[in-house]
Structure formats: C-alpha cells, structure tokens
Amino acid sequence: MRLKSLMLGACSLAAMTVWAQAETLTIATVNNGDMVRMQKLSDDFKAKNPGIDLEWVTLEENVLRQRVTTDIATKGGQYDIMTIGTYEVPIWAKQGWLQPLDKLVADDDYDVNDLLPPIRSGLTYEGKLYASPFYGESSFVMYRKDLFEKAGLTMPNAPTWDFIGEAARKLTDKSKEMYGICLRGKAGWGENMALLTAMSNSFGARWFDMDWKPQFDQPEWKATLEYYVNLMKDAGPPGASSNGFNENLALFQSGKCAMWIDATVAASFVSDPKESQVADKVGFALAPDNGLGKRGNWLWAWSLAIPAGSKKTEAAEKFIDWATSQSYTQLVASKDGWLNVPPGTRTSLYETPDYIKVAPFAKATLESINSADPDKPTVKPVPYVGVQFVAIPEFQGLGTAVGQQFSAALAGQITVDQALKNAQQLSVREMTKGGYIK
Structure with a gap:
C-alpha cells in the first residue's frame, strides 16, 4: 500500500x-x-x-x-x-x-x-x-491568353506601360462586361497606394527627395496618375475606386478582366479550377516598365x-x-x-x-521578386527603403490620406491636378510636423 x-x-x-x-x-x-x-x-x-x-x-x-x-x-x-x-x-x-x-x-x-x-x-x-x-x-501581370490570341496580340515577357494601355483598350467591350484591365482603386496605403507607388517608381517618380521634400508636384507623379486614371476610365470596370485585391480577384476569376496587375500570390487562386472559371487560360508576365530601369512591381x-x-x-x-x-x-x-x-x-x-x-507562374514570380530592390526602389536617389511603401512610422496614415485623394480622382470627384495638389499639401504638413523638413 x-x-x-x-x-x-x-x-x-x-x-x-x-x-x-x-x-x-x-x-x-x-x-x-x-x-x-x-x-x-x-x-x-x-x-x-x-x-x-x-x-x-x-x-x-x-x-x-x-x-x-x-x-x-x-x-x-x-x-x-x-x-x-x-x-x-x-x-x-x-x-x-x-x-x-x-x-x-x-x-x-x-x-x-x-x-x-x-x-x-x-x-x-x-x-x-x-x-x-x-x-x-511581388506583383506581375495576369492575363487571358485566349483573349490575347483572339485579338491578335502577343504579351511580351516584359511589357511596357504603353503596350499594356494599348492592349487594355483593344480588349475592352463594356457592352459584354469585358474590361481590358482591373487595377486597385480602393483607398489605403496597402491598397491603391501599393499599386500606384510601385507604378510611380517605373515612371521615375518618388515620394520624397533626399531632403524629405514631398514630390507630388513633380511631372513624374502627374504622368503616373494621368496614365492610371485615363486607362481605368477607358478600359476598367465601373466602380473601380471601390475595388481592392479581393474585388479584382473575383472579377478576374469570373472572366470579366482581360488583364490584372496585382500580387503574385494571386496566381494560385486564378490557376485553381475549383475557384477560377478561367484557370486554364491565364498567362503571366512581369510588371510593366517605361524603359527607365525600374518595373512597376512591389x-x-x-x-x-x-x-x-x-x-x-x-x-x-x-x-x-x-x-x-x-x-x-x-x-x-x-x-x-x-x-x-x-x-x-x-x-x-x-x-x-x-x-x-x-505552378506555371513560378518563373515569373521569382523574376518579379528578384527584380525588386527595397534599398534602391526608385530611379532617382531617395532617403528611404521600401518599394511600394516608405519605411517611416508616418507612412500608414500619410499613405492612406494620399490614397484617398487618388481614389477620388479615379472616381471623377476631383481632377488629377487637384488630387496631386492635395497630396503635396498634406504630405508637406505631415513631414513638417514629423520634423523631417523645416
């Protein structure tokens, strides 16, 4: 016992x-x-x-x-x-x-x-x-191979923004709910500004110069935003200013987008026949550039x-x-x-x-990731790191505030020039408040 x-x-x-x-x-x-x-x-x-x-x-x-x-x-x-x-x-x-x-x-x-x-x-x-x-x-171009072939178009492995614009307009048939391109429009530093900041890098733009002065009053940002707004007006879906990753994923999977530029992780979703109506028709290419040495990928x-x-x-x-x-x-x-x-x-x-x-998208994913450089994200020198964001604490709030201006321009509520002017003013105010500029 x-x-x-x-x-x-x-x-x-x-x-x-x-x-x-x-x-x-x-x-x-x-x-x-x-x-x-x-x-x-x-x-x-x-x-x-x-x-x-x-x-x-x-x-x-x-x-x-x-x-x-x-x-x-x-x-x-x-x-x-x-x-x-x-x-x-x-x-x-x-x-x-x-x-x-x-x-x-x-x-x-x-x-x-x-x-x-x-x-x-x-x-x-x-x-x-x-x-x-x-x-x-990273991000890259997902596109409908069958629609490109029918239209007599060939997607280059490394397309330019000019080609993307021409192809998107040619492939658009709004009467049949077929849109040439779907891009993020929903405001947010990680939504539309992820796309637009990466895109602006390829246009030669930057958020700040080496003295932390905001650069939205420069021609490179105007060229970026005008291209984007005009392209989406001509070839994008209605209500694009409310569309983020999930909304555009649904549009592409249901066969309503000829092209979609977004995260490389989306590739498995659009290639899965259980989720995507166009799984066997999708091709992949690198994010576009303008010949300045930087692609529009994050x-x-x-x-x-x-x-x-x-x-x-x-x-x-x-x-x-x-x-x-x-x-x-x-x-x-x-x-x-x-x-x-x-x-x-x-x-x-x-x-x-x-x-x-x-994974037919594996090669393009790897190339896209390897071409992104967080230490040198832009054509001109910058004092920050980060490709589609600026790695400073203020960026979450500032990026979303700028994103709201650009989303309003996409919705036609304000002009491109007014959106850029507003972005410049609020950025100068925030950077001055943060002590980056005097």
Whole structure:
C-alpha cells in the first residue's frame, strides 16, 4: 500500500513537473488562407514539441496591424510571436522593439542563405535578420491568353506601360462586361497606394527627395496618375475606386478582366479550377516598365517576429523555425498539394520539380521578386527603403490620406491636378510636423 502511494506520488510529481515546464506561446496572425492553414497544421509542431502549447489570435489585417502595433509600442507583452509585414520590420528594429533572430540564422537546418535575397534584405536591419518570412510576394501581370490570341496580340515577357494601355483598350467591350484591365482603386496605403507607388517608381517618380521634400508636384507623379486614371476610365470596370485585391480577384476569376496587375500570390487562386472559371487560360508576365530601369512591381512578405523583452524566446524561435523552414513546405505539399505551399521566400522552392510542374507562374514570380530592390526602389536617389511603401512610422496614415485623394480622382470627384495638389499639401504638413523638413 505504501509502495502504491509512493508510486502515485511520483506520478503526480512528474505530471506537475511537465505542467510547470509547459509554455504557452500566444501567436497573433492574419486571417488569410495560408495562415489559417498553418494553424490547422500546428499539431505537427506540438507533437514535436510537447512542452509547448499554442494560443492563436487570428485577426483581419487592419485589426491585426493596429493591435500588434499598440502592444509592441506600449510593451504590453500580449503576444510572443507577431505576424508583421515588410513595412514594420525595419521601423520596429530601429526602435529596438524586435529581437534579432541570431540563433535561427546560425542554425544550418534553417538555412538562412536559402532565403530569396530581396525578401531577406527587406527583413534585415543593420545586418541582422529581425523576422522570418512565411510567404513573400511581388506583383506581375495576369492575363487571358485566349483573349490575347483572339485579338491578335502577343504579351511580351516584359511589357511596357504603353503596350499594356494599348492592349487594355483593344480588349475592352463594356457592352459584354469585358474590361481590358482591373487595377486597385480602393483607398489605403496597402491598397491603391501599393499599386500606384510601385507604378510611380517605373515612371521615375518618388515620394520624397533626399531632403524629405514631398514630390507630388513633380511631372513624374502627374504622368503616373494621368496614365492610371485615363486607362481605368477607358478600359476598367465601373466602380473601380471601390475595388481592392479581393474585388479584382473575383472579377478576374469570373472572366470579366482581360488583364490584372496585382500580387503574385494571386496566381494560385486564378490557376485553381475549383475557384477560377478561367484557370486554364491565364498567362503571366512581369510588371510593366517605361524603359527607365525600374518595373512597376512591389515587394512584400508576411513574416513572424519576436517582440523584444520576450521571456519565451527559445520556444518562439522553435515555432518560427517550424513554420518558415523547408520542412514546413514539404508538410503543406503532403497535406494540401504543391500548389498551396507558401510561395516567395526560398530559392529551393523554385528548384523543386513538383512545384514547377503545377505552378506555371513560378518563373515569373521569382523574376518579379528578384527584380525588386527595397534599398534602391526608385530611379532617382531617395532617403528611404521600401518599394511600394516608405519605411517611416508616418507612412500608414500619410499613405492612406494620399490614397484617398487618388481614389477620388479615379472616381471623377476631383481632377488629377487637384488630387496631386492635395497630396503635396498634406504630405508637406505631415513631414513638417514629423520634423523631417523645416
């Protein structure tokens, strides 16, 4: 009896020890398909790491951004792992808000050198990696091969904006709800301004000169916005000023757009016959240029990072390693097929025959990502990093405010000249207030 009692006591002590050692990681993430899939597959992580539990906080993008920004700025400590974008990483690293992922970088199994150079560069500050990319993207042209052939048009691998404009107008038949091109018009720094900032780079424009003076009063921005507004008026769908990524995706999948310039991650959605009516008719090309040395494509990655001061660094690094490693890619492929693996982060994916076989967009995606340079995003020199954004704290509010002006111009509520004048005035005011210019 005493022996049984001792055995029970020993078992209880062991159970208490395991319980005491168990850590719970609270992970804040965005509610897109790839992140939801990661959550579903996380039993694999827990099986390999029985001492670590996971608690998920899954939020819509704008809400996620607001909550994690507030938490990290106030040192709230609600989250052990945060899903953040390429915009936040250099800003937060400079503020000392993120932990460098030094142990991960030193781990041969993680293989930091396998990360695509532009993606790695966008997540690096002063030589240190501060976030690990879960998936990456650039932007490119998706187009209907059957409509191009019928119209006697051939899409170049690297088209110009002139060609895109001519083709879009030729392919438009509004009486049949066929629009030559669909582009983002919904206001927001990550909506229409992602497109227009990347586009403006190829027109030779920039947000600020080397003295942080706003540049919306310069001819390059006028050329960008006039081209965009006129093209969408002639060849775009009605109500385009309200259309963002999801609205244009639905239009393209239902066969109403001859061309769509947007995120490379959309390629798997438009190529999936379960979701897209035109899956077998889609071709891909690089984002357009104007012969100035820059294409109109952006660079982005949703990435996992650890807040500075975290007391669960070791466990958090284990999860990030699991979620962003090559082995996770293999896990997704085994469960959901190669078409659904997170794209755009690692060179090895684009050397995998099984992936290339099911992803006709792989080559164009890789070329698009590799041609984006967050350190030199524009034709003329600039004091900032970021391709479709400016990596300063003020940009979220400023980018959206400018986006509202440009969306109003697209809707015909104000002229292009008035939109640019308003953008210049509010940008000068914000940059003066922030102490960038005197």
